[in-house]
Amino acid sequence: MSMFKARVKEFEDVLAAPQDLIDIKQLRKLTFNGVPDVQSFRALSWKLLLGYLGPRRSSWTSTLTQKRALYQQFIEELVLPPGHANKGSGDDVESRGVGLQDHPLSEGPESAWNTFFNDNEFLLQIDKDVRRLCPDISFFQQPTDYPCDIVVHSRGEHGRRLHERVVPAVLSSANVERKGLGMTKQQINLITKRSVENYAAMEEGQEAHWEVVQRILFIYAKLNPGQGYVQGMNEIVGPIYYVMASDPDLSYRAHAEADCFFCFTALMGEIRDFFIKTLDDAEGGIKCMMARLSNMLKEKDIDIYEQLKSQELHPQYYSFRWLTLLLSQEFPLPDVLRIWDSVFSDEHRFDFLIRICCSMILIQREAILENDFASNVKLLQNYPPIDINVVITHAVTLA
Structure with a gap:
């Protein structure tokens, strides 16, 4: 059996199993590694992981x-x-649901x-x-x-x-x-x-x-x-x-x-919270998210961190959009769907999003250390084409 067919069977076993209760923990594990583009696997998995549908199939x-x-x-x-709603039910204004006061x-x-x-x-x-x-x-x-x-x-x-x-x-x-x-x-x-x-x-x-x-x-x-x-x-x-x-x-x-x-x-x-100004500084606010990314970068590669700091290339110049829009504008749509498979399946949700963003920076290490401010801004605001699986695999290693 090919690896793809094996993955399809794993999703079938979880989503179409005879028991009524879906094993959400197993579904998270499978979805984290990417959902096969067949049947209704992705749509159904996202509905479950986002909480639109409950784990009991009988309730769907x-x-x-x-x-x-x-x-x-x-x-x-x-x-x-x-x-x-009542248009056509009568000729007077009141019969159409619009009174003199409206x-x-x-x-x-x-x-x-x-x-x-x-x-x-x-x-x-x-x-x-x-x-x-x-x-x-x-x-x-x-x-x-x-x-x-x-x-x-x-x-x-x-x-x-x-x-x-x-x-x-x-x-x-x-x-x-x-x-x-x-x-x-x-x-x-x-x-x-x-x-x-x-x-x-x-x-x-x-x-x-x-x-x-x-x-x-x-x-x-x-x-x-x-x-x-x-x-x-x-x-x-x-x-x-x-x-x-x-x-x-x-x-x-x-x-x-x-x-x-x-x-x-x-x-x-x-x-x-990413979209509410008064919560920018809150734990779930966008400033806090950007700070977490900076701290992770500092921990994983102090040289890149210091380079960006010395160039005054602040996180809001690039990671504001990355985090707020969940990387939806940085990659082609099929890659965005693959990223969101992992992000939605992460119980701590945005921990892995931050790791992906950090990996995007680390993967460009050599270029960032050589570039001047303008070149680095261009690099990070227009991320170069890359196999998204390379980024995700790298992000997994940052755990």
């Missing part, structure tokens, strides 16, 4: 049914225009229409970001086979498709700064590494994958007003959605949007 059907129905409710209440021109704080129009502030940034998701692959520009019916079949009703609601405007600095995130305008450039491309929206009746991701991020921002949407979240949700929407099992793929939303929400529950 009810959990999925309940969560998917809840997400449909989110779409109806948060995405569709006010008054959509006229489209109302500016009252309780007005659903007022909220509807004010959403444009963060929807503008979401729209801009998702239109350039993973430009190195065509996936996000392609139509999904499972568009949201109540959105795409709008019969000319404006406002159901989020991209139609975006009012073109010059983006002010307040929009691109980290909302509650402590990111300066200069640091924004550290996040938007990839080339800017604007994907086109589909015609009525169809949706591109990026439009689905836009809706996921919009709903998340609406449900988390204290945090809202922060630039870079699109790079976190993108790989998760790709995995769910590429599931070979069509019965799962049909619900990729809802399943992705809850997996993304679960992951954001763990990394949300």
